[in-house]
Amino acid sequence: MTMFPKAKASNVETYEVRYRPGDSEANAILRAALLKEGKGRCYLCRTRVTFAGSEIDHIVPWSISAANLEPIKKKYLPPAQAERFGLHRAHNLAPICTTCNSTKSDGTFEDVEALAVWLKRAHDRQAAVEKSVMDLRSEFGLMKSMSKLLAVDFSSASVQECLLTLGPTLIDRFRSEAPAVLEGLSAYVYRGEYSDHGCLDQRTFADGPLIRPIVLDEGSRRAKVALEEVFRWDFDELLDIAFGAVECAIRDDQADQLRGALEEGSSAELGSVEGLMIITVNEVRIEERIVVVRGSYESDGSAEIAIVDYQNDSGTSGGQREVQSRGDFEVPLWEEQARPEAGDVDLY
Numbered sequence: 066m067t068m069f070p071k072a073k074a075s076n077v078e079t080y081e082v083r084y085r086p087g088d089s090e091a092n093a094i095l096r097a098a099l100l101k102e103g104k105g106r107c108y109l110c111r112t113r114v115t116f117a118g119s120e121i122d123h124i125v126p127w128s129i130s131a132a133n134l135e136p137i138k139k140k141y142l143p144p145a146q147a148e149r150f151g152l153h154r155a156h157n158l159a160p161i162c163t164t165c166n167s168t169k170s171d172g173t174f175e176d177v178e179a180l181a182v183w184l185k186r187a188h189d190r191q192a193a194v195e196k197s198v199m200d201l202r203s204e205f206g207l208m209k210s211m212s213k214l215l216a217v218d219f220s221s222a223s224v225q226e227c228l229l230t231l232g233p234t235l236i237d238r239f240r241s242e243a244p245a246v247l248e249g250l251s252a253y254v255y256r257g258e259y260s261d262h263g264c265l266d267q268r269t270f271a272d273g274p275l276i277r278p279i280v281l282d283e284g285s286r287r288a289k290v291a292l293e294e295v296f297r298w299d300f301d302e303l304l305d306i307a308f309g310a311v312e313c314a315i316r317d318d319q320a321d322q323l324r325g326a327l328e329e330g331s332s333a334e335l336g337s338v339e340g341l342m343i344i345t346v347n348e349v350r351i352e353e354r355i356v357v358v359r360g361s362y363e364s365d366g367s368a369e370i371a372i373v374d375y376q377n378d379s380g381t382s383g384g385q386r387e388v389q390s391r392g393d394f395e396v397p398l399w400e401e402q403a404r405p406e407a408g409d410v411d412l413y
């Protein structure tokens with residue numbers, strides 16, 4: 066089985082973790098990491114802060130002049146650390162609440178003894194902060210947090226915890242890269258091959274199955290955005306594949322039912338099953354590295370039967386058998402354009 070397609074990876078190996086002026090996405094991830102390693106507290110007043118209520122603070126202000134920086138490094142840092150010191154590196158960054166940030170002065174700090182303590186704490190956390198940023202940036206981290214975010218059971222404590230730590234960062238990424246994810250419930254106009262015959266009118270099999278306009282719920286909408294924006298799937302095509310598989314599964318099931326209803330030992334042969342079919346998609350989810358499409362169906366099936374009849378000149382006599390079926394379906398998709406077999410579809 067082919068696994069889920071890979072998210073577009075950023076240059077993970079060569080990435081240097083630091084504050085990047087003007088790069089709000091990079092800074093949002095850095096802020097989440099600083100907040101996580103800083104135990105969710107403002108480093109100055111120690112009050113709890115949320116992601117939204119926090120900012121990144123440069124412990125030694127980044128506006129400081131080189132001439133003023135040198136004596137500070139000498140006074141507050143061990144020589145080895147002073148040598149590697151960078152104003153935008155994690156050893157000079159800490160999460161700060163908005164209140165403290167607005168009152169903190171960008172002064173020279175020459176007489177602030179606490180500076181040694183703050184810098185030491187930041188230094189001690191540097192490795193963890195950098196690892197946390199790399200995890201969030203990596204394909205694995207993105208996959209992990211994305212699948213958690215998309216397939217969430219909001220009542221679960223571990224999901225809530227995950228959303229609290231990763232959600233804000235991802236939402237910031239979505240906001241900049243795929244704003245559609247933050248819109249409300251939306252009707253999606255499907256334009257795949259099954260929609261060629263229009264919607265809302267009752268159709269016969271010859272016209273193809275009828276697809277109603279699809280209303281995407283919260284989870285499906287997020288899945289759609291992720292599939293399109295992150296994995297570059299064509300959503301209409303994905304639904305086509307699902308519809309095709311569901312249709313085959315329903316017809317197979319109807320053929321089985323019709324065959325089962327024929328008299329035992331009968332030599333009757335069953336023709337292809339045709340008739341009205343209505344397939345409605347209710348959810349699209351990304352779960353455990355596969356895409357799952359769920360919905361309901363309603364279908365009339367009828368088939369010609371041919372019975373071998375030696376009394377008849379032509380050798381056969383015919384008839385028609387009908388069946389109605391309705392229920393729900395679930396179809397898993399592993400990769401774009403890989404057609405699932407009818408047997409992969411669950412009808413229930």
Ligand SMILES: [Zn+2]
Nearest residue numbers: 107110162165
């Ligand atoms: Zn504060």
